Amino acid sequence: MEQRHLGRTGLRVSRIGLGTLTWGRDTDEHDAADLLKTFWEAGGTLVDTADVYGDGEAEYLLGRLIEGLVPRRDLVISTKAGSVPDPDIRVDCSRGHLLSALDDSLARLGTDYVDIWQIHSYDPCTPLEETLQALDLAVSSGRVRYAGISNFCGWQLAKAGTWQLAAPGTRTRLAATQLEYSLLQRGIEREVLPAALDLGIGLLPSSPLGRGVLTGKYRNSTPADSRGASEHLAPFVAPYLDDTASRIVDAVTTAADGLAVTPLQVALAWVRDRPGVAAPIVGARNSQQLTAALSVEALSLPDEICRALDDVSVPVHRYPDHDWSTL
Numbered sequence: 001m002e003q004r005h006l007g008r009t010g011l012r013v014s015r016i017g018l019g020t021l022t023w024g025r026d027t028d029e030h031d032a033a034d035l036l037k038t039f040w041e042a043g044g045t046l047v048d049t050a051d052v053y054g055d056g057e058a059e060y061l062l063g064r065l066i067e068g069l070v071p072r073r074d075l076v077i078s079t080k081a082g083s084v085p086d087p088d089i090r091v092d093c094s095r096g097h098l099l100s101a102l103d104d105s106l107a108r109l110g111t112d113y114v115d116i117w118q119i120h121s122y123d124p125c126t127p128l129e130e131t132l133q134a135l136d137l138a139v140s141s142g143r144v145r146y147a148g149i150s151n152f153c154g155w156q157l158a159k160a161g162t163w164q165l166a167a168p169g170t171r172t173r174l175a176a177t178q179l180e181y182s183l184l185q186r187g188i189e190r191e192v193l194p195a196a197l198d199l200g201i202g203l204l205p206s207s208p209l210g211r212g213v214l215t216g217k218y219r220n221s222t223p224a225d226s227r228g229a230s231e232h233l234a235p236f237v238a239p240y241l242d243d244t245a246s247r248i249v250d251a252v253t254t255a256a257d258g259l260a261v262t263p264l265q266v267a268l269a270w271v272r273d274r275p276g277v278a279a280p281i282v283g284a285r286n287s288q289q290l291t292a293a294l295s296v297e298a299l300s301l302p303d304e305i306c307r308a309l310d311d312v313s314v315p316v317h318r319y320p321d322h323d324w325s326t327l
Contacts, residue, residue, distance in 0.1 A: 063110035
């Protein structure tokens with residue numbers, strides 16, 4: 001698998017990442033082992049997790065598979081901290097919480113360091129400089145190699161990235177930002193992506209298949225074994241089952257038929273090769289699904305197909321993103 005630099009850093013990651021959102025909850029140890037082995041054998045290196053995935057079970061499960069199944073040195077492990085299960089708080093990015101969460105993540109993963117550590121979400125109740133100082137301390141202590149953020153909007157990302165660049169040698173520059181990005185969700189193109197490109201921050205798209213909808217599996221019905229039929233994931237899929245999404249899925253299917261490939265391959269190739277993207281994160285349920293996603297390695301979409309997909313999925317960006325004189 002092709003390797004790419006993560007943002008404006010020396011870190012190289014596989015251009016498809018393996019997500020572990022369902023590990024320890026819907027994905028048991030046997031299936032997780034199959035997924036990790038399939039990914040590693042295909043040349044994949046980037047494995048994405050978080051301290052709240054499966055209430056910590058995802059990290060624990062990944063830790064059990066490291067070394068016994070896949071050498072630690074062959075993986076680029078990315079995890080996150082900051083989300084909390086308390087419904088009244090939801091986010092705690094205080095320095096104390098973050099550094100304690102990092103220690104807990106390392107213990108569950110059974111490793112002395114993580115390659116990428118990301119702040120899971122912006123915390124409006126904690127000064128941003130305090131949150132970012134936790135990244136600096138984590139990197140300077142050797143427990144983290146590269147730092148990033150997740151789910152920050154445009155101004156938040158720009159402020160954080162600029163703050164870190166303001167004191168080179170003291171603060172660690174942001175290497176990555178992780179947000180949802182697909183043909184069904186192009187909102188980051190408004191401000192987040194331009195800011196990331198300007199600051200040299202690599203993008204790690206989550207849900208690159210539109211929460212599974214872009215595979216075409218929901219065109220006629222909801223499969224019984226799909227996330228859309230799952231009690232706790234159905235609300236996650238539902239927003240992408242409207243008429244607008246249907247038109248985009250139809251276009252992806254038409255493109256796939258013309259190229260003699262699958263809708264999954266078309267949708268994943270589109271987002272993988274967008275400007276600023278380092279590696280889309282794919283969350284497969286089993287090794288068969290993952291193998292199907294990894295088969296996109298050999299596919300590059302023709303320019304005319306990309307333009308057609310761009311047109312059918314174009315988001316509405318008006319003032320102030322476009323020249324005000326034309327509005």
